[in-house]
Amino acid sequence: MSFLEQIGRPFVLWAEDAGALTLQFGAALWRIPKALPILGNRRRWGATLEQVLAIGTRALPMACTMSLCIGFVLALQGAAELRRFGGVNYVVNLVAVAFIRELGALVTAIAVSGRSASAISAEVGTMVVTEEMDALRVMGLNPVDFTLAPRYLGALIAVPCLTILSTISGIFAAYVFLSLSIDMSFRIYSRAVFEAILARDVWLTLIKSVVFATIIVHVGYLEGLRVSGGPDAVGRATTTAVVKSTFLVIVADLAATWFFYMMGWSAAG
Amino acid sequence: MKNANAQFDPIIRMREVTVSYGSRRVLDSVSLDVQRGEILVLLGGSGSGKTTLLKQVLGLMKPNTGSIVVNGVDITSCGPSELAAVRRHIGVAFQAAALFNSMSVQENVALPLQELTKLADSTISLITWIKLWMVGLAEAAHLYPSELSGGMRKRAAIARAIALDPQILVFDEPSAGLDPIVAAGLDELIIFLNDILGITILVVTHHLESAFRIADRIAMLHQGHLIAVDEKERFAGTTHPRIRQFLDRKPDAVGSGEQGFMTAYLKEFQT
Numbered sequence: 001m002s003f004l005e006q007i008g009r010p011f012v013l014w015a016e017d018a019g020a021l022t023l024q025f026g027a028a029l030w031r032i033p034k035a036l037p038i039l040g041n042r043r044r045w046g047a048t049l050e051q052v053l054a055i056g057t058r059a060l061p062m063a064c065t066m067s068l069c070i071g072f073v074l075a076l077q078g079a080a081e082l083r084r085f086g087g088v089n090y091v092v093n094l095v096a097v098a099f100i101r102e103l104g105a106l107v108t109a110i111a112v113s114g115r116s117a118s119a120i121s122a123e124v125g126t127m128v129v130t131e132e133m134d135a136l137r138v139m140g141l142n143p144v145d146f147t148l149a150p151r152y153l154g155a156l157i158a159v160p161c162l163t164i165l166s167t168i169s170g171i172f173a174a175y176v177f178l179s180l181s182i183d184m185s186f187r188i189y190s191r192a193v194f195e196a197i198l199a200r201d202v203w204l205t206l207i208k209s210v211v212f213a214t215i216i217v218h219v220g221y222l223e224g225l226r227v228s229g230g231p232d233a234v235g236r237a238t239t240t241a242v243v244k245s246t247f248l249v250i251v252a253d254l255a256a257t258w259f260f261y262m263m264g265w266s267a268a269g
Numbered sequence: 270m271k272n273a274n275a276q277f278d279p280i281i282r283m284r285e286v287t288v289s290y291g292s293r294r295v296l297d298s299v300s301l302d303v304q305r306g307e308i309l310v311l312l313g314g315s316g317s318g319k320t321t322l323l324k325q326v327l328g329l330m331k332p333n334t335g336s337i338v339v340n341g342v343d344i345t346s347c348g349p350s351e352l353a354a355v356r357r358h359i360g361v362a363f364q365a366a367a368l369f370n371s372m373s374v375q376e377n378v379a380l381p382l383q384e385l386t387k388l389a390d391s392t393i394s395l396i397t398w399i400k401l402w403m404v405g406l407a408e409a410a411h412l413y414p415s416e417l418s419g420g421m422r423k424r425a426a427i428a429r430a431i432a433l434d435p436q437i438l439v440f441d442e443p444s445a446g447l448d449p450i451v452a453a454g455l456d457e458l459i460i461f462l463n464d465i466l467g468i469t470i471l472v473v474t475h476h477l478e479s480a481f482r483i484a485d486r487i488a489m490l491h492q493g494h495l496i497a498v499d500e501k502e503r504f505a506g507t508t509h510p511r512i513r514q515f516l517d518r519k520p521d522a523v524g525s526g527e528q529g530f531m532t533a534y535l536k537e538f539q540t
């Protein structure tokens with residue numbers, strides 16, 4: 001391979017990914033109404049609920065445990081610094097703001113990416129290998145209706161819920177630390193938390209979690225579709241799916257935070 | 270031939286179909302007619318292009334050049350809705366059965382009926398039962414694909430393929446991975462469906478015995494070329510060297526041909 005080819009190749013692959021993801025995203029949006037309750041097909045809504053449960057239960061323990069640990073670590077590290085200024089109780093603000101604006105959504109997305117991006121790519125990849133996708137197509141059915149739309153809608157419901165739960169666990173970890181170290185009561189703690197957070201922050205973080213859910217499902221699905229050949233390709237696809245979706249989630253987090261900052265939505269009060 | 274008119278009424282008409290992956294030609298200007306009501310068996314070794322040809326007929330891949338007319342519609346140039354209408358009349362039994370693993374056998378068979386017709390649920394369950402009974406799986410209706418044996422899975426796949434009463438039924442390697450008794454049972458089922466329902470059947474296989482048992486006509490693909498299409502009696506008596514080699518199960522001679530391992534090895538030594 002020539003030098004120029006080596007430089008150019010990643011760009012071509014990136015462009016290919018971006019194009020495929022955009023097309024797939026469009027197809028999913030187009031078909032999602034069919035998976036909605038009442039408006040759509042009741043079997044698709046049933047499949048969507050299954051996906052909500054699958055995505056939720058797969059990632060819930062991991063997301064909450066990670067948030068508990070990170071919340072506790074953040075409180076520990078914050079307290080060590082803030083103690084020098086006599087402001088240990090500001091640990092509440094530090095942890096609450098960090099989790100509501102940033103860590104809750106990000107930690108959840110990383111957990112979901114590890115659990116569900118891999119699961120989705122493996123399921124879809126297996127369907128490709130066993131010709132189930134072809135079977136749907138030759139029956140004149142659209143595979144997007146059966147495989148992508150329920151998973152995407154399911155993730156759009158499950159990931160924001162998970163984000164809320166994992167944010168609560170992160171903030172709760174800081175309470176555990178503070179009650180152990182300076183004997184803070186839960187009433188004072190919760191009042192301080194509610195003073196520190198803004199409703200706008202909650203909305204912005206939920207928007208972020210929807211973006212993350214989109215990335216995770218679509219990257220997982222695309223890598224699954226790209227499986228060709230035998231079962232060993234499925235294994236490779238799951239690895240690629242997790243690596244790509246985690247990476248893209250963090251990049252998208254930067255982009256979203258930067259955008260909110262430029263819009264002046266990050267200023268407190 | 271089942272009737273005299275069949276000769277002039279091809280239900281699938283492929284003309285000069287060429288498919289290449291990069292520089293490799295998988296199908297090289299293949300022209301083939303499948304007559305209405307017949308059983309055509311497409312023979313070929315591994316890598317002969319028979320799976321590719323099947324995907325062309327089903328519209329899963331488009332050829333680089335050439336035309337494929339199924340039921341009067343050119344599927345290489347028609348739109349997605351026309352293609353869906355053509356596929357409505359084609360049933361496919363895939364090599365690995367391709368049953369949906371999250372659904373029971375009954376649900377698998379009912380799926381095309383639920384999705385593509387407006388029939389009432391009670392009618393659908395009756396039709397489902399009839400189709401399962403026809404393939405001999407009525408008592409396995411509530412089992413899941415993972416609980417079925419290889420032969421039962423293929424039968425379930427056939428039940429699903431005939432759910433919408435197709436005019437064409439396509440089989441990809443029906444006897445692959447089955448013991449001789451089960452495979453023979455499947456051959457009888459294929460003949461039964463052709464006899465009773467008058468479905469045109471296209472079978473892709475490399476299994477000789479089953480080919481000669483079920484076929485009206487046999488076509489043979491070799492390295493992307495269609496080297497013979499004939500009625501099975503005449504096909505069996507052919508003198509074409511490649512076909513004879515296939516029929517007599519003779520291996521390629523070691524070291525022969527330009528890709529021969531020994532030739533390449535020796536050349537390496539001489540230089």
